[in-house]
Amino acid sequence: xxxxxxxxxxxxxxxxxxxxxxxxxxxxxxxxxxxxxxxxxxxxxxxxxxxxxxxxxxxxxxxxxxxxxxxxxxxxxxxxxxxxxxxxxxxxxxxxxxxxxxxxxxxxxxxxxxxxxxxxxxxxxxxxxxxxxxxxxxxxxxxxxxxxxxxxxxxxxxxxxxxxxxxxxxxxxxxxxxxxxxxxxxxxxxxxxxxxxxxxxxxxxxxxxxxxxxxxxxxxxxxxxxxxxxxxxxxxxxxxxxxxxxxxxxxxxxxxxxxxxxxxxxxxxxxxxxxxxxxxxxxxxxxxxxxxxxxxxxxxxxxxxxxxxxxxxxxxxxxxxxxxxxxxxxxxxxxxxxxxxxxxxxxxxxxxxxxxxxxxxxxxxxxxxxxxxxxxxxxxxxxxxxxxxxxxxxxxxxxxxxxxxxxxxxxxxxxxxxxxxxxxxxxxxxxxxxxxxxxxxxxxxxxxxxxxxxxxxxxxxxxxxxxxxxxxxxxxxxxxx
Amino acid sequence: xxxxxxxxxxxxxxxxxxxxxxxxxxxxxxxxxxxxxxxxxxxxxxxxxxxxxxxxxxxxxxxxxxxxxxxxxxxxxxxxxxxxxxxxxxxxxxxxxxxxxxxxxxxxxxxxxxxxxxxxxxxxxxxxxxxxxxxxxxxxxxxxxxxxxxxxxxxxxxxxxxxxxxxxxx
Amino acid sequence: xxxxxxxxxxxxxxxxxxxxxxxxxxxxxxxxxxxxxxxxxxxxxxxxxxxxxxxxxxxxxxxxxxxxxxxxxxxxxxxxxxxxxxxxxxxxxxxxxxxxxxxxxxxxxxxxxxxxxxxxxxxxxx
Numbered sequence: 091x092x093x094x095x096x097x098x099x100x101x102x103x104x105x106x107x108x109x110x111x112x113x114x115x116x117x118x119x120x121x122x123x124x125x126x127x128x129x130x131x132x133x134x135x136x137x138x139x140x141x142x143x144x145x146x147x148x149x150x151x152x153x154x155x156x157x158x159x160x161x162x163x164x165x166x167x168x169x170x171x172x173x174x175x176x177x178x179x180x181x182x183x184x185x186x187x188x189x190x191x192x193x194x195x196x197x198x199x200x201x202x203x204x205x206x207x208x209x210x211x212x213x214x215x216x217x218x219x220x221x222x223x224x225x226x227x228x229x230x231x232x233x234x235x236x237x238x239x240x241x242x243x244x245x246x247x248x249x250x251x252x253x254x255x256x257x258x259x260x261x262x263x264x265x266x267x268x269x270x271x272x273x274x275x276x277x278x279x280x281x282x283x284x285x286x287x288x289x290x291x292x293x294x295x296x297x298x299x300x301x302x303x304x305x306x307x308x309x310x311x312x313x314x315x316x317x318x319x320x321x322x323x324x325x326x327x328x329x330x331x332x333x334x335x336x337x338x339x340x341x342x343x344x345x346x347x348x349x350x351x352x353x354x355x356x357x358x359x360x361x362x363x364x365x366x367x368x369x370x371x372x373x374x375x376x377x378x379x380x381x382x383x384x385x386x387x388x389x390x391x392x393x394x395x396x397x398x399x400x401x402x403x404x405x406x407x408x409x410x411x412x413x414x415x416x417x418x419x420x421x422x423x424x425x426x427x428x429x430x431x432x433x434x435x436x437x438x439x440x441x442x443x444x445x446x447x448x449x450x451x452x453x454x455x456x457x458x459x460x461x462x463x464x465x466x467x468x469x470x471x472x473x474x475x476x477x478x479x480x481x482x483x484x485x486x487x488x489x490x491x492x493x494x495x496x497x498x499x500x501x502x503x504x505x506x507x508x509x510x511x512x513x514x515x516x517x518x519x520x521x522x523x524x525x526x527x528x529x530x531x532x533x534x535x536x537x538x539x540x541x542x543x544x545x546x547x548x549x550x551x552x553x554x555x556x557x558x559x560x561x562x563x564x565x566x567x568x569x570x571x
Numbered sequence: 572x573x574x575x576x577x578x579x580x581x582x583x584x585x586x587x588x589x590x591x592x593x594x595x596x597x598x599x600x601x602x603x604x605x606x607x608x609x610x611x612x613x614x615x616x617x618x619x620x621x622x623x624x625x626x627x628x629x630x631x632x633x634x635x636x637x638x639x640x641x642x643x644x645x646x647x648x649x650x651x652x653x654x655x656x657x658x659x660x661x662x663x664x665x666x667x668x669x670x671x672x673x674x675x676x677x678x679x680x681x682x683x684x685x686x687x688x689x690x691x692x693x694x695x696x697x698x699x700x701x702x703x704x705x706x707x708x709x710x711x712x713x714x715x716x717x718x719x720x721x722x723x724x725x726x727x728x729x730x731x732x733x734x735x736x737x738x739x740x741x
Numbered sequence: 742x743x744x745x746x747x748x749x750x751x752x753x754x755x756x757x758x759x760x761x762x763x764x765x766x767x768x769x770x771x772x773x774x775x776x777x778x779x780x781x782x783x784x785x786x787x788x789x790x791x792x793x794x795x796x797x798x799x800x801x802x803x804x805x806x807x808x809x810x811x812x813x814x815x816x817x818x819x820x821x822x823x824x825x826x827x828x829x830x831x832x833x834x835x836x837x838x839x840x841x842x843x844x845x846x847x848x849x850x851x852x853x854x855x856x857x858x859x860x861x862x863x864x865x866x867x
Contacts, residue, residue, distance in 0.1 A: 094839055102716075109723065113850070113853050116730070116853060116857055117853065117856070117857070120856075120857065120860045120861075155716075156715060156716035157712065157713045157714075157715070157716075159713075159714070159715075159716040159717060160716050195734070195740065197730055197733075197734050200730065201727070201730065201731075201734075204723065204726075204727050204730075207723065211720060217717075219714070219717050220716055220717050220720065223717050223720040223721060223724065224720065226724055227720060227723055227724050227727060230724060230727050230728060230731065231727050231731075233731070234727070234730070234731040234734055234735060237735055238734070240735065240740075249735075269680070271687070272685050272687065273683065273684075273685060273687055274687040274688070275687020275688035275689060275690070276687065276688055281688070285687060285688060290686060291683075291684060291686070291687075292683070292684050293679075293682050293683030293684050294679045294682060294683060295679055295680055295682075295683030295684075295685075296683075298676070298679045298680070614758075617751055617754050618751070620751050622751070622754075623827075623828065627824050630820070630824065631817070631820055631821060631824060634820070635813075635816055635817040635820045635821075636817060638813055638816070639810075639813040639814060639816075639817055642805060642809045642810050642813045643810060645804065645805040645809070646804060646805050646807060646809070646810060647804070648804060650800075701831075703827065703828045703831050704828070704831050704832055704835075706828045707828030707829055707831055707832030707835075707836070708832055708835065708836075710825075710828060710829075711828075711829060711832065711836050711840050711843060711844075712836075715843055718825070718843070718847065719843070719846055719847060719850075721825070722822075722825075722846075722847045722850040722851055723850055725818050725821060725822065725851060725854070726850055726851060726853060726854040728814070728818055729814075729815065729818050729854040729857070729858060730854070730857065732810070732811055732814035732815065732818075732863075733811065733857070733858060733861055733863045736807050736810050736811050736814075737811060737861065737862075737863060738807070738808070740861070
């Protein structure tokens with residue numbers, strides 16, 4: 091009879107809490123009457139808070155469990171905390187929105203929690219198999235969420251596009267995993283690294299597998315040239331889902347991407363540095379330049395999301411303690427500012443329909459000062475203007491690049507940030523300098539206000555006092571590097 | 572010799588069937604060509620001494636997934652699909668691209684060495700204890716965690732099918 | 742070069758293949774024999790599709806209801822669940838209580854899905 095130690099149960103405690111929460115939401119939904127589904131949202135947020143508390147209690151532990159399939163370390167805990175906050179803010183944003191869009195269903199919250207559980211498995215996976223399964227769990231839940239607005243053709247199209255391209259990218263990722271298994275005889279990250287280190291392999295298959303992995307993960311983090319799906323899916327999906335999708339799966343993609351490449355493939359680092367550096371340049375270039383010509387705010391934020399993946403990859407290329415911690419910090423900050431920006435899009439309704447066009451923001455400052463001010467803070471932060479957190483994120487990423495000798499990469503990044511200021515500041519220009527047209531309706535229930543308050547506080551606090559977050563990131567990966 | 576002949580037979584049928592699937596005008600024919608494809612994949616699994624996987628291939632793919640595909644095809648307007656050409660102008664660009672990629676992959680994979688660490692379940696060991704037993708011994712110990720995650724994925728798929736396709740959802 | 746995997750050919754599967762070949766051959770042979778020996782006198786009513794003796798109405802390729810999709814999907818999912826239980830049942834003794842509890846968790850999670858599908862009415866036809 092196989093042995094089973096208690097460490098296993100301790101290490102997956104956070105996953106068990108989130109999964110039980112998701113199952114409970116699914117079951118309670120059956121008993122709740124139609125117009126009281128919002129209680130499921132409150133219940134989910136409370137559960138996520140408990141999960142966050144329990145996860146922080148595990149900080150400092152280093153457990154390798156489930157026969158090398160799963161690892162609980164600081165790195166995983168950092169990302170899990172990020173996922174809880176992202177999921178909680180996304181749920182709070184959704185409560186009012188889903189009611190207005192006839193998608194007020196219990197499954198909505200359950201699927202967000204299932205996706206969160208998948209992302210947590212990705213961050214903790216120490217084996218390509220468990221990382222792949224976590225990725226599928228996350229992706230499957232998000233495909234469904236993208237098509238949750240069943241009456242809308244756009245939402246259906248977004249879900250189908252995302253599903254078809256996502257399934258294709260999963261196939262590419264699996265092909266890469268299969269080749270790695272063929273070459274090294276193991277799917278365990280540490281085992282792969284040990285095999286490469288021993289110098290027994292020869293031939294280009296490992297490089298091919300690495301390229302396939304880059305393609306698979308690159309799709310999930312929305313990096314150019316694997317970004318084709320992003321604008322259509324972000325635009326078509328319900329706005330509250332887009333908000334979640336643009337931060338959660340992206341951060342989870344980076345979490346797995348970084349762990350696989352830094353722990354399993356450090357032996358071929360020169361090879362992947364070149365590829366990821368070119369991906370970073372293309373993402374920053376295409377994301378920022380194409381965003382300029384967008385008139386739909388969701389599409390603009392989609393291209394901005396591609397560009398931000400590029401910035402994060404600059405830190406990835408730099409590598410080492412400083413590079414990895416700067417990516418982690420960047421993703422944490424990006425989570426606050428992007429959820430904030432999408433929260434404002436959710437809030438704004440004009441003449442009875444969702445205000446998703448840039449011109450719908452015209453004159454917002456004259457009608458509602460607070461809303462315009464909040465949007466301005468998020469836009470400043472996305473553009474990377476001090477004293478917001480976005481500036482600090484970019485600062486640490488570019489510093490890491492310069493210290494690692496990638497000064498040219500940092501210069502491209504700074505130049506592209508300057509380009510990005512144009513379309514972010516244009517939103518502010520529309521809000522403050524144009525005359526309002528039509529009737530504004532700001533659908534802002536208390537939950538949405540609370541979420542926006544958390545987001546704006548996060549952006550401003552980290553902007554002024556970034557030391558706490560960067561220390562958290564550095565301590566988290568102290569054991570891994 | 573027998574091994575090579577068997578493999579060449581199965582592989583050829585698989586490739587031909589796969590080509591038929593993507594080139595047939597009538598989607599129902601496309602799906603039906605998948606049936607021999609699945610059976611011949613199962614044949615390859617048997618030749619690799621992976622009997623359990625072969626059985627699953629027939630049971631799940633040829634049995635369940637085929638039915639699902641046929642249902643999905645029948646949900647569509649087949650008459651409209653049939654008049655649309657399958658092999659069009661796009662192929663003049665994509666086919667050379669795909670073939671180049673294929674040649675590239677083959678060249679790389681053939682030139683590489685596969686001398687990775689061997690597991691404890693060699694063919695002799697598997698023959699000794701039985702194929703399904705060997706799978707069970709690994710799946711429910713080493714791969715316990717992925718196994719439980721798989722059940723959650725199945726659950727999400729179930730929720731997804733109902734959320735997206737149920738007529739009245741309340 | 743690629744090494745040949747599976748150096749030992751599972752020869753005990755030969756009968757299965759022979760059986761399959763006989764099955765295919767039986768179909769081909771009987772139809773071919775019938776083709777040569779049966780009288781062939783086609784007429785209008787003989788060539789029309791048979792529909793309980795009535796004249797056929799409409800096209801046979803009508804679009805199916807999406808209800809079939811849900812049923813097929815649920816079938817695939819529970820089919821997969823059964824596949825996972827098969828090797829577990831064989832190794833039940835070796836895995837002991839540990840194996841019992843892990844399968845309990847697996848089934849519990851899918852049981853939630855079953856209750857969900859039932860209560861949502863996904864198993865009802867209307």
